[in-house]
Amino acid sequence: MKRLNDLLALSPAKFAIGYLVFGVVWITLSDRVVATMVESEAMVTQLQTLKGWLFVGLSASFIFALASVRERQIDLWRNRLETATEELQVLHRIFRHNISNDMMVIRGYVELVHGELSNGHKEHLEVAIQKSDRIIDMSEKLKVIESTDLETSIETSVDLCRIIEDECADLEWEHAGVSIDLDIPEFAKVRGDNILSYVVREAIENSIHHFDREIWECDIDVSVQKRIDETVVRISDNGPGIPENELIAYRQGDEQQTTHTSGVGLWLIKWLCGICGGAVDIASDEGTVVTLRFQPATPLENVAPAVTTEQVPQTP
Amino acid sequence: MGSSKRGDIAVLVVDDEPSILQLFTASLDGEYRVITAESGEEALELLDDTIDVVLLDRRMPKLSGSQVLEQLRKRGYDVPVAMLTAVKPGVDIVDLGFDDYLEKPVSVTDVRDCVERLASLGRYDDVVREYYALASKVSALEAQHSTSELRDESQYLELLDRLDAIKEDAGSSLKEMPDASLDQLLNERTISSE
Numbered sequence: 259m260k261r262l263n264d265l266l267a268l269s270p271a272k273f274a275i276g277y278l279v280f281g282v283v284w285i286t287l288s289d290r291v292v293a294t295m296v297e298s299e300a301m302v303t304q305l306q307t308l309k310g311w312l313f314v315g316l317s318a319s320f321i322f323a324l325a326s327v328r329e330r331q332i333d334l335w336r337n338r339l340e341t342a343t344e345e346l347q348v349l350h351r352i353f354r355h356n357i358s359n360d361m362m363v364i365r366g367y368v369e370l371v372h373g374e375l376s377n378g379h380k381e382h383l384e385v386a387i388q389k390s391d392r393i394i395d396m397s398e399k400l401k402v403i404e405s406t407d408l409e410t411s412i413e414t415s416v417d418l419c420r421i422i423e424d425e426c427a428d429l430e431w432e433h434a435g436v437s438i439d440l441d442i443p444e445f446a447k448v449r450g451d452n453i454l455s456y457v458v459r460e461a462i463e464n465s466i467h468h469f470d471r472e473i474w475e476c477d478i479d480v481s482v483q484k485r486i487d488e489t490v491v492r493i494s495d496n497g498p499g500i501p502e503n504e505l506i507a508y509r510q511g512d513e514q515q516t517t518h519t520s521g522v523g524l525w526l527i528k529w530l531c532g533i534c535g536g537a538v539d540i541a542s543d544e545g546t547v548v549t550l551r552f553q554p555a556t557p558l559e560n561v562a563p564a565v566t567t568e569q570v571p572q573t574p
Numbered sequence: 575m576g577s578s579k580r581g582d583i584a585v586l587v588v589d590d591e592p593s594i595l596q597l598f599t600a601s602l603d604g605e606y607r608v609i610t611a612e613s614g615e616e617a618l619e620l621l622d623d624t625i626d627v628v629l630l631d632r633r634m635p636k637l638s639g640s641q642v643l644e645q646l647r648k649r650g651y652d653v654p655v656a657m658l659t660a661v662k663p664g665v666d667i668v669d670l671g672f673d674d675y676l677e678k679p680v681s682v683t684d685v686r687d688c689v690e691r692l693a694s695l696g697r698y699d700d701v702v703r704e705y706y707a708l709a710s711k712v713s714a715l716e717a718q719h720s721t722s723e724l725r726d727e728s729q730y731l732e733l734l735d736r737l738d739a740i741k742e743d744a745g746s747s748l749k750e751m752p753d754a755s756l757d758q759l760l761n762e763r764t765i766s767s768e
Binding site: 361366398425452 | 725
């Protein structure tokens with residue numbers, strides 16, 4: 259059985275060549291055997307037919323065995339991958355939870371001491387508080403990983419335009435002075451779930467946080483373009499752009515270098531888009547342009563009209 | 575700020591993490607009488623009429639914060655309770671009987687402000703207190719969920735309607751609120767959630 263498994267685990271090319279060689283040898287050899295053993299022509303025809311059927315039967319069993327072995331291998335790997343992903347999510351949750359808790363305690367004590375010190379000594383502790391806040395902020399951002407469902411993200415669809423409208427309204431309210439211009443169609447159903455609102459928010463917030471002039475000068479343009487095979491969101495700002503080294507680190511997927519909070523944010527955008535079957539491109543020249551590409555939920559002509567913002571269900 | 579009799583106010587802090595109990599004790603000590611409990615069971619044992627404010631961790635082994643809260647209300651205590659949690663709030667919090675919801679990680683200042691507000695809540699009538707609790711729930715939910723997620727949750731929409739209704743009812747009482755007004759609280763919480 260093991261030998262059979264080994265045989266079936268061969269690479270497709272080797273397997274095909276093996277089968278070809280076997281076929282050629284079988285046909286020529288068996289033809290010769292039949293020719294030498296039997297003389298009656300009717301008998302030869304009968305034997306040839308039998309031989310043909312035998313060959314077909316043998317081939318069918320081989321194909322069946324091959325397919326089952328491959329299927330079992332795929333199942334095994336899928337199980338391993340699922341377990342590994344689950345374990346990673348659990349590990350991440352435990353690790354992140356502990357970091358958050360410990361940082362809260364550390365920050366708390368620093369804050370207490372800070373309150374008791376004279377002005378001259380406060381500066382040092384302010385750095386400690388800032389750094390603690392950064393770690394806490396990063397840890398909070400990574401929370402989204404725990405609430406991400408890898409399976410539903412690709413199987414469901416959402417109206418991207420509604421998400422963008424909601425998030426932009428929230429962000430304009432939270433960051434008074436920022437103006438966000440929307441150039442979007444009425445609706446755009448894409449593959450994914452509500453996790454996409456995190457992606458949109460993170461991308462726009464990134465622009466706001468890195469804006470280095472007065473906040474009311476901050477202009478952000480968000481556009482959505484529906485194409486046959488993809489829906490493209492373009493978020494551009496008039497800010498200072500993203501530092502080159504961070505962009506390089508981001509493009510190479512090198513998380514070790516993405517030590518900045520914005521780096522974590524960029525990485526999360528990329529990751530979350532990826533699990534919804536989308537892609538991200540970031541360009542930085544004068545200002546930053548983030549391009550998000552998503553898969554349309556259905557071909558363009560079949561998209562059902564989305565629920566508009568006015569139709570919020572009202573409870574009495 | 576506040577009355578001179580703060581030392582008389584007793585705060586019960588419940589958390590299964592000793593380092594957090596120690597930090598809160600250090601933060602509140604001197605101004606309040608701090609009593610700590612490391613489990614839900616211990617909290618219920620320690621609870622009596624002398625406790626003025628409860629800070630309650632939501633996720634604890636055995637008896638959870640939500641269960642402690644339920645028990646506490648069943649026993650007839652209407653002491654102001656702040657839920658303290660690292661758990662993302664779901665719409666289930668709508669039915670929980672707490673007055674405030676603090677999300678970990680919290681700063682020392684947040685905890686002090688919260689205790690101060692809860693301690694002063696006792697001085698106002700039930701309408702104000704309900705308004706405060708509803709406002710806390712709305713802001714806790716809004717801090718953790720996007721508008722797109724919340725707009726289809728009937729419990730959330732109901733909560734908003736209740737908040738609007740009570741805002742009108744409580745109009746006169748609300749004018750008497752101390753410096754940290756509720757609207758301000760609501761705004762602060764939502765903004766800090768970015």
